Every structure is written in structure tokens, then in C-alpha cells.
Amino acid sequence: MSGISSGVGLATGLNINEIVDAIIGVQRNALVKLANRASAFEATEGGIKTLEANLLTLNNSVKKLGLKSTFETLQATSSDTSQFNVAANSTATAASYQLQGLRLASNHQVVSKGFADADSTPIGTATTITLSQGGKLNESKLLEELNNGLGVQRGSIRITDRDGQTEVIDLTRTLNIQDVVDEINGSATSIVASIEDDHLVLTDTSSGLGTLKVSEVAGGKTAADLGILQSVAGSTLTGDSVYRVTSDFNLSQINDGNGINTVSGLEDLQITASDASTFNVNLDSAQSLGDVVDLINNNASNGGIVTAEITSAGKLSLTDNTGGVATTFEVTALNGSLAARELGIETTGLGGTITGTLSGGLNSVLLRNLNGGVSASGPVLNAGQVYFEDGAGGNATIDFTGVETLDDVIDAINANGSIQIEASLNATKTGIQIKDTSAASGTSIEIQDTSGNLASFLKIDTLLADSKHTVDSGSLDLRYINQDTSLSTYGKNGTAVSLGSIRITDRAGVSFNVNLSDPETTKTVGDVLTKINDAAGTAGAQVIARLNDTGDGFIVESTGGSAFDVKVEEVSSGTVAATLGIKGSGTMGVTSRQVTEISVEATDTLEDITEKINATGVASATIIDDGTAFNSARLSITSSRSGAAGGLTLESDFNFGFATSVEADDALIRIGSNPQTSFLLTSSTNSFNDAITGLEIDLKSVGTSPSTINVARDTSGIKSTINSFITSYNSFVDATKTLTSYNVDTNQRGVLNGNSVVLTTVSRLEGMLTKKLSISNSAIKSMSELGVQFNGNGKLELNSATLEALLADDPDSVTEFFQQEDTGFAVVMDEIITAMTDPFTGTLKAQSDSLQASALALNNRVDELNTILEDRRERLIRQFTLQETIVNQLNSQQTALESLTLLNTNKKK
Structure with a gap:
């Protein structure tokens, strides 16, 4: 049987594929027209979406014009940028301030005496270096705490000694009562200032016979506030009380x-x-x-x-x-x-x-806060009688019954005329020093309790050898960490303690977790102690947490006997125990302390000590060569924590000869231009972000005069937002021109050429941009009055001078124009654009949906017709194939008949 080869019938010789394609092609013309119509709908829909996208971009800029923050954003500027960097945040208010930098923050630095070398000669004595940042016994009251909290007006005072010498003392930069004493004692007069209990005392050391006088300067009241506005004929001026506790004290x-x-x-x-x-x-x-x-x-x-x-x-x-x-x-x-x-x-x-x-008064401490302070297990002071004997044999028994402060003790000793003994704070100001001022020879100095326990409580009960004439108590362990100590500064170098959970195990293996993760209930050392004790009680563990006996932290200890470990661990890889300083284990307990102890071996060199100090993280140490011929190597130690709170107290039995080379000072600024009415603020860093609400202030240098800090409306932000709106509108104009374009040369039309929605949209927007709005209480009614006008290309442009003048002269009117309720430009424009672009009810959404539905219907019909035509094509192919088969059969029959005819003919012959 003959078939079809390459679409050409072997029997008929017809090109069946071409015939079928021609038949189907005639029928497909209608389908192409439908597909073209669908593509046109899709193109129009795409144009509508492009239009919508540009409108949405435009509306974003409109919404920014409607935000209060756009017009309420404030900008802070400093008239002296070399003195201050300033920035305003969202909580700032428009105002002007006078700020002057008085002092930059510094890290405490001490330098030792000279040693032979840094790396080969050992110090020769095993000792311990103790680094602490608290426990001073002479912390002075701030001037703001004086006079029942009314403080002291800072200004200048004039002091005249009995010799008639007069000097004006500038007290405008003093923070506390000790600063006042230091300024007076630094004057050229013969007057020595000191603090006694709740008042100042001025003592004239000259031989003059005139009047000792303190007076005000320039109508101030500084001397009166300090209680020393007096004139006395004698050599001692005793000031009035300026500090006392009241019922209002927390x-x-x-x-x-x-x-x-x-x-x-x-x-x-x-x-x-x-x-x-x-x-x-x-x-x-x-x-x-x-x-x-x-x-x-x-x-x-x-x-x-x-x-x-x-x-x-x-x-x-x-x-x-x-x-x-x-x-x-x-x-x-x-x-x-x-x-x-x-x-x-x-x-x-x-x-x-x-x-x-x-209270201990202006700059002393209560005796009950020494030796770790009041505790249930600590020593109880019984101040009775103490026997003193100096090196020359002079002796006295002093009755200390009723003394309450350390200054009371020192004053009582120094006031006794029977002994040549002088009492004072020791060099580190953490303890008391008793010095024999009698002749070098004679019997040894002796101090003993005869009743009570004051001498032993103060660690001065002793009998010294003949060659020694000074008794130093060492640290008296003043309590300065207590239940109310904030965890925000309890960590190393004044950092915050991490929150989370810890696990504690007692001697019997009883473990319990302590949840310290809630910042609202875990704010103080007292909160930690309470949570540990509550959790231990619930678990039945033999553990208790309490303030320690050295006044500088707390201890988690055993309650169930001697010589077993209390173990404290982290939970879930936390860092709470570590930052609290209690991670680990120890016989009878683990102690958290603010003190760092460094063990020094006799074989250690200065470099060895430097490495040990640096490993603590509390301070950094280095070796300085002072260039001298002998003993030129010095150990320099700098606190890692800046400001006054980072001041280091270094104590050691070995004489390192430490001396301060840089004081630990807080940064200091004055707010206000008049010292008498202004006030001072301090910061451990050079940042004062809490000084004025909403302002971030960084002190860069000390100023010779105040810097004016202006906090005003950020007009640059407003202008930027208006420019952004103009840019968005002009982009919309460009888009509409492209969408509605017509090229006469190529006869090409934009996809929205002639579309009524574009014309309506443009008309509405142009109407808003040119009309006068019903804005009450505002001199501005239209965009053109702001300097926003159309140019010859149908785009907007801004007259910056017009806008800037309005923002400078009447910024509230600009705000009202854009944001007045119901009628403001941004309000109405947002409503217009939203009415067109709303994803559910917008006019563009409706037209887009209609176009999409039409395109979908046409595409579906095209798909249906394609299916029909393909079916028809298959049917035609089958029909032509059948025809070819029939023709082939007929041809075969004809051939057969012709063969029979030829056969018959041959037979007849």
C-alpha cells in the first residue's frame, strides 16, 4: 500500500500538509484577531499598572508630607563645634541652651617609684596588690545636697586674712564640699579650710591681729550658702551648719x-x-x-x-x-x-x-559601716576607752563613748594635749593612721582598748617597736556595696550585669536554678540575694546569699557545716554568674567582690607584674623608662574605667611608691551662662546624653566661653520631603507621557493613548496642585504660594527662596497647609490618590480587573479555538490519508484489470 511521504501523497501526488495548512489558515485569521485583541487588553492593563505604580510612589511622598514627624523633626546645632557635638532625637523640644565644657573625663593613672630594670631584677618580696574603686572614707557631699537640698549658688567669694591679704576665690566649678576646701587652701592667703561634721572651719595661720572676713562678690550668695559669710576677730571662723538629714531623705x-x-x-x-x-x-x-x-x-x-x-x-x-x-x-x-x-x-x-x-556628715563615715558594715554575724562596735602612749612616754586614756563617726575619733585623738600623737586618714584614704610626733627615741608607741573594742575595731590596737612611730590600719572595709546597688553598674569596670539564669549546688548535691532574667524584678544586688535565698529555700538547699564582710560585694555560702564547696554555674551558656563574679566553687562559698587581688611572687619582675595586672581587665599596666641613670624603670597603671568612679585605690605591703600622675575625673559641663544661676553636670565619659531631654551631647574640649546649642525645626528635612514629592510627581508626568504617546512617523501609540482614566487622573492631580485650599488659620492656601509651580513642560519646580523664607518666618502655616484636618493638601491629595489606587475599590483596580477579565476571556476563547482547529486539522489529515488509501486501492484494481486484459489478448493470439 502506498502512503504519504513528506506530506505528499504517493497515490495522488497532492501536498496534503500544505492543503490542510491553507484550509486551517483561512479559519485561523479570526483567532489571530481575537489574540491581538487580548494582547491589546493586556498591554492596556500593564499601562494601568505602570500608572498605578507611579501614583503609589507619588502617594508615599504625599504621606510623608502628612506625617507630624516631618514637620516636628528638630535639629540641634552648636555654635562652637570644637567644644560640643550635638544631635537631637525624637524627644527633643525646640529651645536654646548655653553650655560650657569645663573638664574632660580622664582615666586614673598612677606611677610607681623607680626600679633597677623591668625584666631581670625581681622585686624580692612576695606581696599582694589590691585594686579597688571604692571604700574611700572621705567621700564629700555634693553641693546640691547642702542646705536641705537647696544646694549652693556657685560664684566667687572674697577672703581677707588677719594680715589684711585679700583674694577672690572662684568657686563656679566646684562640685562638692572638698572642692571648696581645696580652692580656698590653694589661695595665697594664710587661711586653711577644713571640714568638721556639718560645717566648714577657716583657720588663719598668720600672726596678724586684724579681722578674718569672708564676703560675697558681685551680689552673689555663695558664701552665705556655704555658711561662712562672717567676720571674726579671732583666728578661727566656724561656719554655720550646711548639711543635716531631714525627714524628706530617702x-x-x-x-x-x-x-x-x-x-x-x-x-x-x-x-x-x-x-x-x-x-x-x-x-x-x-x-x-x-x-x-x-x-x-x-x-x-x-x-x-x-x-x-x-x-x-x-x-x-x-x-x-x-x-x-x-x-x-x-x-x-x-x-x-x-x-x-x-x-x-x-x-x-x-x-x-x-x-x-x-549620716557621717559632710565628708566622714559612720563607724558602724566599717568592717563590712552592719551584719548579723559581723563585729558590733562598743566604743569605750582607749589607752594611748607616745614615743616620749606621754600617755592618755581617751573616752570614746558615744562617738558615731570616724571624724569624731580623729578629732578626739588630736584634741588631747597629753600625747604627741596625730590621727588622720591613711595615704589611700581607706583607713586610719596614727602618727607619733614625739622625739624619735623613747618607749614604743602603744594603743590598747581598756574598755570596749574601738581600737581593735579600727585595727589600731598595737605595741610598736621603738623604731616605728606610725600605725596604719590598712583598709577598714567600708561598706559601699549594699542591697540597693544597681546591677546596671555592678559588673567589671562599671558595666551592667548580664541577665539569665544560674545553677547553684550545695554540699549534698542539691542543685537549684535561680532565674535572674526578668529586668523588672532583677535590678539590684538585693534582688539577686532575695532570688537566691528564695530558690534555695524552695529546693531545701543548705545555701544562703548575703552581703559580704568586706563591704564590697556579696557571698553565696554554706549553711550546713564546714569545708565543703558551694558551686555556681551558668545555665544555657549564659554569662550571669561570670558578670556577678560568682562563677565557680569554693570551700564554704563563693564571693563576689568589687576588689581585685593580684598575687605577686618574690621572683616577679616589673614585666611579670605588668602581665598579671593586664590579665585582670580592671587596669592596664606598662613600663616607663624615666631616663635617669639609676632605677629608671617605673610601673605605670591606668584604670580601664574612665571618670571619678574609675579612681583606683592600690594597696600592698610592699612599697611600690605609687603616686597619681593623672587624676580620675568626670567630665564636667555647665548648663547656663551665669554661674550663679546655672548648674553643673558630670559624666564618667565625655557623653551627656541624659543632660537635656532629647539631646545627645558629646564634649570635645574645654571651652573658654559657653557654646550656644540651638534646637530648632529641621527645615532641611521639610524641604527635602517637598523636593521628594516634586520628583515623584515629575516621574508620574514622564510616565503618563510615555503611556499616552503617539509617533506620527511610525504611527506607534502608547498603550494608554486616548485612555480616559489617564486624562481623569492628570486632571485631578493638576487641579489639586493649582487650586486654593480651604485652610483655616494659615496664610498659605496653595502650592504656588509655597514656591511649587508648573513649568512649561507640565512638570513641577521649586522656588527654594520662597519656601525657605516661609519656613523661617511662618513654619506653622506651612505645617497647617499640608496637615490641617480634612482640608490639608497632604490629607486631600492622599484621598484622591487612594480613591484611584485602593487595592479593593480604586478606579484603577476596577479598570485593571475589567481589562484582565476581557483579556482572560479572549485568551480562553483563543485556546478553545486553537483546540477546535487542531482537532479539525487532525480530521482533515485523516480524511486526506483515507482518500490516498482509496486512490491507491483503485490504482491497484486498475492495474490488475489491465493485467487481465493483456492476458486475454495474449491467449487469443
């Missing part, structure tokens, strides 16, 4: 800043009157001294038995009103509370009165 301000420790939910103290009547007081709710007074006076069981008050001398006084004789008047602690002792009233009253001293 508890965190008393007890040398250590507050009081109450027992939550339980009563803290019991008061027993002389008629044997008693009542208990719970101080949990007390926040101030006034609260303490009220809780005592208003106690339901008091009923006038005892009256509490804060005296004019700034002490807490309890008065027994019963007049009874049955027993003594006393205050005792309850439930292990330390509050009564910390208030100074855990005692027996004499004459029906109990008085508690609440």
Missing part, C-alpha cells in the same frame, strides 16, 4: 548611702518603754525617714507611748513619754532585722531618749 540617702535592711513581711524592731509597755514596728513600707517616723508614731500599739522625730541636728530621736521606772527604755531587733542598728537606735536610752545618728 532611706537610700542615709547610713552612708547603704539604706536600711528590713525583713520582708515581718516586724523589724521592738520598742520597750520605761513602764515595760512594748510595741513592734514593721518598716517594710518605709521609703523615707518621714515614713519611719510615721510608722513608729502611728503604730496601733503606740498610743503616745513613744514619740519619734527627726531633730534639728538631723538625728532620729525617740522620746519615752511614760515616765515609768519599771524597766529601761530600749530598742531591740526582731527576726534578725538589721534596721534598728542601721538607724542607730538599737540601744538603751538614757534619760528617756534614744538618738540615732543617720
Whole structure:
């Protein structure tokens, strides 16, 4: 059977594929027209989406014009950029300030005496170097704390000594009372200033017989505020009291800043009157001294038995009103509370009165805060009599009964004329020094308690050899870390403690987790102690956390016997235990301290010591060669923490001869141009981001005069936003021109040429840009009045001078024009564009959906017709194939007939 070869029938010779293609092609013309119509719809839809995209971009700039932040953004500038860098954030307010940089922050640096070399000669003595940043016994009160919190007006004072020498003392940069003393003592007069309890004392050391006088300068009141505006005929001017505790003091301000420790939910103290009547007081709710007074006076069981008050001398006084004789008047602690002792009233009253001293005064400390401060297990001071004997044999027994502060002790010793002994703070200001000023020869100096324990409490009870005439207590371990110490600065170098969880294990293997991850309930050292103790109690563990005995941290210790380890671990790779300083284990417990101890071997060289110091991270050490012929190697140590809080106290039994080369100072700025009405601010760094709300201030240098800091509306931001709107609108214009274009040469039309939606959209936008709006309370009614106008190309352009003048003269009107409710340009323009571009109800959405539906319907019809034509093509191919088969059969039959005919013919022959 013959078939089809290459689309050509072998029987018929017809090109079947060409015939079928021709037949189908005639029928496909209609389908092509439908497809072209669908493509036109799709192109138009694409144009609509392009138009919509440009409108959305334009509306983004419109929305920015409608944001309050666009017009309320403030910019801070400094008139002296060499002195300050300033920036405003979202919380700033428009204003002008006068700021002057008075001092840059510095890191404390000390330098040792000279050594033979740095790397070969050992120091020869094993010792320990202790680095600490607290525990000073002479921390002075800030001037703002004086005069019941009213402070001191900073200015200048004039001092005249008895010789008639006069000098003006500038006190405009003083922060605390010690700064005042230092400025006076640095003058050329013969006057020496000192601090006693709550007042200043000026002593004239000249031989003059005139008047010792302090007066104001330029109408100021600095001398009066310092209590020294006086004239005296003698050589001593005793100032008025300028510091006393009042009922308004928060508890965190008393007890040398250590507050009081109450027992939550339980009563803290019991008061027993002389008629044997008693009542208990719970101080949990007390926040101030006034609260303490009220809780005592208003106690339901008091009923006038005892009256509490804060005296004019700034002490807490309890008065027994019963007049009874049955027993003594006393205050005792309850439930292990330390509050009564910390208030100074855990005692027996004499004459029906109990008085508690609440503060160490202007620059001293309470004795009860030494040796780690008040604790249930710590030593209790009993200040009685102490025997002193100097090297020349002079002796005296001094009665210290009733002393409360370290200054009281020093003054009592120095006031005794029977002994040639001088008491003072030691070189590091962390302890007391007793110096024999008698002849070098004679009996050894002796200090012994005869009653009470004051000498041993102060670590000065001793009998020295004949060649030694100075007793140094060493550190007296002043309590300066307490329950209220913030975790935000408790970490190394004043950093914040990490939050998370820790795991503690006791001797019996009982482990428990302590959750310290909540920043709202984990803010202080006290919060940590409470959470550890609560968790230990719940777990039944033999562990307790408390403030340590050295006053510089806390301890997590065993309660279940001796010589076993308490172990503290991190949970989930946290760093809480490490930053608290309690990660690890130790016999009887682990201690967190703010002090760093460095063990030095006798074989260590200066370089060895340098490496050990650098490993602590608390300070950096290096070797300096001073260039001298002998002993030129010096050890220099610099605190890693800047500012006053980073001041290092270095203590060692070995004489390194450390001397300060750079003081630890906070940065200091003055806010205001007049020192008498301005105030000072400090920062441990040179940043003052909390000084003025909304301003980030960086001090770059000390200024000779104030810098003006202006915080004003950021007009550059407004102008930028308007320019952005103009750019977006002009891009929209370019897009519409392309979409509606017509090229006469090529007869090419843009996809939206003649489209009514484009014309409507352009008309609406141009109308908004040219019309006067109904803006009340604003002189500006149209964009053209802002300097925004059309150019010859249908685009917008800005007259910057016009806009800048309006922003300078009437910025509120500019804001009102754009943002007035219902009628503002940005409000109305947003409504117009949104009405067109809304993804659900917008006119562009409706037309896009219609075009899309039409294109889809046509494409579906094209697909259907394509299917029909393909079916028809197959049918035609089959028909032509069948025809070819039939023709082939007929041809075969004809051939057969012709063969028969030929056969018959041959037979006849």
C-alpha cells in the first residue's frame, strides 16, 4: 500500500500538509484577531499598572508630607563645634541652651617609684596588690545636697586674712564640699579650710591681729550658702551648719548611702518603754525617714507611748513619754532585722531618749559601716576607752563613748594635749593612721582598748617597736556595696550585669536554678540575694546569699557545716554568674567582690607584674623608662574605667611608691551662662546624653566661653520631603507621557493613548496642585504660594527662596497647609490618590480587573479555538490519508484489470 511521504501523497501526488495548512489558515485569521485583541487588553492593563505604580510612589511622598514627624523633626546645632557635638532625637523640644565644657573625663593613672630594670631584677618580696574603686572614707557631699537640698549658688567669694591679704576665690566649678576646701587652701592667703561634721572651719595661720572676713562678690550668695559669710576677730571662723538629714531623705540617702535592711513581711524592731509597755514596728513600707517616723508614731500599739522625730541636728530621736521606772527604755531587733542598728537606735536610752545618728556628715563615715558594715554575724562596735602612749612616754586614756563617726575619733585623738600623737586618714584614704610626733627615741608607741573594742575595731590596737612611730590600719572595709546597688553598674569596670539564669549546688548535691532574667524584678544586688535565698529555700538547699564582710560585694555560702564547696554555674551558656563574679566553687562559698587581688611572687619582675595586672581587665599596666641613670624603670597603671568612679585605690605591703600622675575625673559641663544661676553636670565619659531631654551631647574640649546649642525645626528635612514629592510627581508626568504617546512617523501609540482614566487622573492631580485650599488659620492656601509651580513642560519646580523664607518666618502655616484636618493638601491629595489606587475599590483596580477579565476571556476563547482547529486539522489529515488509501486501492484494481486484459489478448493470439 502506498502512503504519504513528506506530506505528499504517493497515490495522488497532492501536498496534503500544505492543503490542510491553507484550509486551517483561512479559519485561523479570526483567532489571530481575537489574540491581538487580548494582547491589546493586556498591554492596556500593564499601562494601568505602570500608572498605578507611579501614583503609589507619588502617594508615599504625599504621606510623608502628612506625617507630624516631618514637620516636628528638630535639629540641634552648636555654635562652637570644637567644644560640643550635638544631635537631637525624637524627644527633643525646640529651645536654646548655653553650655560650657569645663573638664574632660580622664582615666586614673598612677606611677610607681623607680626600679633597677623591668625584666631581670625581681622585686624580692612576695606581696599582694589590691585594686579597688571604692571604700574611700572621705567621700564629700555634693553641693546640691547642702542646705536641705537647696544646694549652693556657685560664684566667687572674697577672703581677707588677719594680715589684711585679700583674694577672690572662684568657686563656679566646684562640685562638692572638698572642692571648696581645696580652692580656698590653694589661695595665697594664710587661711586653711577644713571640714568638721556639718560645717566648714577657716583657720588663719598668720600672726596678724586684724579681722578674718569672708564676703560675697558681685551680689552673689555663695558664701552665705556655704555658711561662712562672717567676720571674726579671732583666728578661727566656724561656719554655720550646711548639711543635716531631714525627714524628706530617702532611706537610700542615709547610713552612708547603704539604706536600711528590713525583713520582708515581718516586724523589724521592738520598742520597750520605761513602764515595760512594748510595741513592734514593721518598716517594710518605709521609703523615707518621714515614713519611719510615721510608722513608729502611728503604730496601733503606740498610743503616745513613744514619740519619734527627726531633730534639728538631723538625728532620729525617740522620746519615752511614760515616765515609768519599771524597766529601761530600749530598742531591740526582731527576726534578725538589721534596721534598728542601721538607724542607730538599737540601744538603751538614757534619760528617756534614744538618738540615732543617720549620716557621717559632710565628708566622714559612720563607724558602724566599717568592717563590712552592719551584719548579723559581723563585729558590733562598743566604743569605750582607749589607752594611748607616745614615743616620749606621754600617755592618755581617751573616752570614746558615744562617738558615731570616724571624724569624731580623729578629732578626739588630736584634741588631747597629753600625747604627741596625730590621727588622720591613711595615704589611700581607706583607713586610719596614727602618727607619733614625739622625739624619735623613747618607749614604743602603744594603743590598747581598756574598755570596749574601738581600737581593735579600727585595727589600731598595737605595741610598736621603738623604731616605728606610725600605725596604719590598712583598709577598714567600708561598706559601699549594699542591697540597693544597681546591677546596671555592678559588673567589671562599671558595666551592667548580664541577665539569665544560674545553677547553684550545695554540699549534698542539691542543685537549684535561680532565674535572674526578668529586668523588672532583677535590678539590684538585693534582688539577686532575695532570688537566691528564695530558690534555695524552695529546693531545701543548705545555701544562703548575703552581703559580704568586706563591704564590697556579696557571698553565696554554706549553711550546713564546714569545708565543703558551694558551686555556681551558668545555665544555657549564659554569662550571669561570670558578670556577678560568682562563677565557680569554693570551700564554704563563693564571693563576689568589687576588689581585685593580684598575687605577686618574690621572683616577679616589673614585666611579670605588668602581665598579671593586664590579665585582670580592671587596669592596664606598662613600663616607663624615666631616663635617669639609676632605677629608671617605673610601673605605670591606668584604670580601664574612665571618670571619678574609675579612681583606683592600690594597696600592698610592699612599697611600690605609687603616686597619681593623672587624676580620675568626670567630665564636667555647665548648663547656663551665669554661674550663679546655672548648674553643673558630670559624666564618667565625655557623653551627656541624659543632660537635656532629647539631646545627645558629646564634649570635645574645654571651652573658654559657653557654646550656644540651638534646637530648632529641621527645615532641611521639610524641604527635602517637598523636593521628594516634586520628583515623584515629575516621574508620574514622564510616565503618563510615555503611556499616552503617539509617533506620527511610525504611527506607534502608547498603550494608554486616548485612555480616559489617564486624562481623569492628570486632571485631578493638576487641579489639586493649582487650586486654593480651604485652610483655616494659615496664610498659605496653595502650592504656588509655597514656591511649587508648573513649568512649561507640565512638570513641577521649586522656588527654594520662597519656601525657605516661609519656613523661617511662618513654619506653622506651612505645617497647617499640608496637615490641617480634612482640608490639608497632604490629607486631600492622599484621598484622591487612594480613591484611584485602593487595592479593593480604586478606579484603577476596577479598570485593571475589567481589562484582565476581557483579556482572560479572549485568551480562553483563543485556546478553545486553537483546540477546535487542531482537532479539525487532525480530521482533515485523516480524511486526506483515507482518500490516498482509496486512490491507491483503485490504482491497484486498475492495474490488475489491465493485467487481465493483456492476458486475454495474449491467449487469443
